Amino acid sequence: MQSDFQTAMLARNPAWVQLLGLCPLLAVSNTLANAAALAAASTFVVVGSSTLVAAVRHHIPDFARLPVLVLIIATFTTITTLVLEAFAYQTYLQVALFVQIIVTNCMILNRAETFASHNSVGRSFLDALGTGVGFAIALLALGALRETLSPLAPVVQYPPGAFIIAGLALALVSAAAKAARNKERAE
Amino acid sequence: MLRGLIALALIAAVCSGLLYGVRVWTAPHIEANRAEARNKVFADMLTTPPGALVENDQGMLGACADGWLGFTVTTPGYAGDIEMAALWRADALSMRAVRHLETPDIGDFIDGEWLQAKDGYDEPAWQNIDTVSGATITTQAVRRLAQNAFVRGLEVCRAE
Numbered sequence: 001m002q003s004d005f006q007t008a009m010l011a012r013n014p015a016w017v018q019l020l021g022l023c024p025l026l027a028v029s030n031t032l033a034n035a036a037a038l039a040a041a042s043t044f045v046v047v048g049s050s051t052l053v054a055a056v057r058h059h060i061p062d063f064a065r066l067p068v069l070v071l072i073i074a075t076f077t078t079i080t081t082l083v084l085e086a087f088a089y090q091t092y093l094q095v096a097l098f099v100q101i102i103v104t105n106c107m108i109l110n111r112a113e114t115f116a117s118h119n120s121v122g123r124s125f126l127d128a129l130g131t132g133v134g135f136a137i138a139l140l141a142l143g144a145l146r147e148t149l150s151p152l153a154p155v156v157q158y159p160p161g162a163f164i165i166a167g168l169a170l171a172l173v174s175a176a177a178k179a180a181r182n183k184e185r186a187e
Numbered sequence: 188m189l190r191g192l193i194a195l196a197l198i199a200a201v202c203s204g205l206l207y208g209v210r211v212w213t214a215p216h217i218e219a220n221r222a223e224a225r226n227k228v229f230a231d232m233l234t235t236p237p238g239a240l241v242e243n244d245q246g247m248l249g250a251c252a253d254g255w256l257g258f259t260v261t262t263p264g265y266a267g268d269i270e271m272a273a274l275w276r277a278d279a280l281s282m283r284a285v286r287h288l289e290t291p292d293i294g295d296f297i298d299g300e301w302l303q304a305k306d307g308y309d310e311p312a313w314q315n316i317d318t319v320s321g322a323t324i325t326t327q328a329v330r331r332l333a334q335n336a337f338v339r340g341l342e343v344c345r346a347e
Binding site: 027052056059060061062063064068071072075078079082083085086087089093096097100158 | 216220267288292
């Protein structure tokens, strides 16, 4: 079970490996605070929806599989939006638009469809948690980088800069993964 | 098939129940946050402390006898409702955004000087505001808000 969490967080990292959820990743990582808020929201939605999908997986009829998954994801997205607006209003004003479109985040539907629909509640919970934490790491790293570099290079605050920084980070992660694989093969 | 439909109904019921419960739990907090945001915007517009704002019997600020009213108007925007605080006179209107979900860096120009520059516009002037390129829905929403504000102000004062 621990490997489900680690695999989802690292080897199948939704942002740096699977390149999922890039829209919120780039749009909300302009500051660390916004990145943290969206990371928490996305993690809650993926964990909640994957857990519920796993719990009812044997009862979801084949003919309505995708609509049911989207219904469950939309439920948790709406819950997140309401809770943010109630208890973190200033944060809500900053990130509300991107929290609402979490429902379209491929990362969440991907986990629900490919993992939670075929595995137990416990494994699905860990897989979703790893996915959420992996996405949070990517968001926070990008947010920290952009916020740190913005006084030196103001372009990183804007979409073109976000693409460049994200691209460079992706190249770094790919290079590190390749080096790790080569080292494993050599051993 | 029947079993599938029953399962669907149960899943829908669970989701609905969750949403209903969270809605009931969060509604008072959301309303309090929105009311505080409204008061802050009106206080800035009227340059008074938020605590000094007094609502009349209709839940509005000001009075027809004084020639002005303060109230909020809401209309659908690009990604959700836009709520604006309106200071209305029979021939002049000023508005400020209270809450909206317009796209950052595209539709959120309504937060800044663009709207303040239109303080005191009359109704024809509000309807003739230039459309902002890339944000036509937002601009149309602002025109609707202004129209609704003028209509509401006149209705309230005619009724008195």
